[in-house]
Amino acid sequence: MAEPLIPKHGGYRRLITYRLGMLIYDATVAFCxxxxxRRDRTHDQMVQAARSGVANIVEGSEAAATSKKTELKLTNVAKASQEELLFDYQAFLRQRNLPEWPVDSPEALAVRQARPADLGQLRNLMAVLVSDRSDKSDKSDRKAEVAANVMICLINQETFLLGRQLARLEQEFVEEGGFTERLYRVRSARRSEKAD
Incomplete structure (x- = not known):
């Protein structure tokens, strides 16, 4: 069977990075x-960074039909947008004198193990983490601390997964080439068929 000129592409809805990116986007809108x-520029910047983090996955996946280079570039933009969002959540904690959880803290491990799939599951997880805290700090501060730290955990997962996705895309590009190489292979194969 001949290699198709336009390969299968899209399929972003199956990507873990897309689904986690959507959760981060929706949760960031709720957090902000x-x-x-609303009048603070940070509000719009955080929402736009979260949106960019997922929108570039979609655009890159769709562009893959004719440009692996564009898919690589946009996946990297998605990762950069998540890093920008991470910075804003960390600044939120720092500016309010709230602690950022260590990566190996019980709370961070609980977030990684829970793997919430939607806002409902995420809210339930946050409620459990707020109620598990036994310190005497203000309850609203505790909720803000948990919410920001949970988002930091999710964004760290997303950037890790996007890094792996980039490595896979890079390897595919090196091994298979891009659209120009595919076009050459398809045209050569068709010429060979006609010659036979």
């Missing part, structure tokens, strides 16, 4: 609505 003043 609750904790960041």
């Amino acid at each position: 609505a609750r904790y960041i003043d």
Whole structure:
């Protein structure tokens, strides 16, 4: 069977990075609505970074039909957007004198093990983490601390997975080439068929 000129592409909805990116986007919208003043530029910047983190996965996946280079570039932009968002959540904690959880803390491990799939599961996880805290700090501070730290955990997972996705895309590009190489192979194969 001859190699098709336009390969299968898209399929981003099956990617873990897409699904986790959507959760991060939706949760960031909810977080900003609750904790960041709408008139503060940070509100829009965080929402746009979260949106960019997932929108570039979609665009890159669709562009893959004719440009692996564009897919690589946009996947890297998605990762960079998540890193920008991570910075904003860390700044939120720092500016309010709230602690950032160590990567190996019980709370961070609980987030990684829970793997929430939607906002409902994420809210339930946050409620458990807030109620598990036994310190005497203000309850609203505790909720803000948990919410920001949970988002940091999710973004760290997303950037790790996007890094792996980039490595896979890079390897595919090196081994198979891009659209120009595919076009050459398909045209050569068709010429060979006609010659036979």
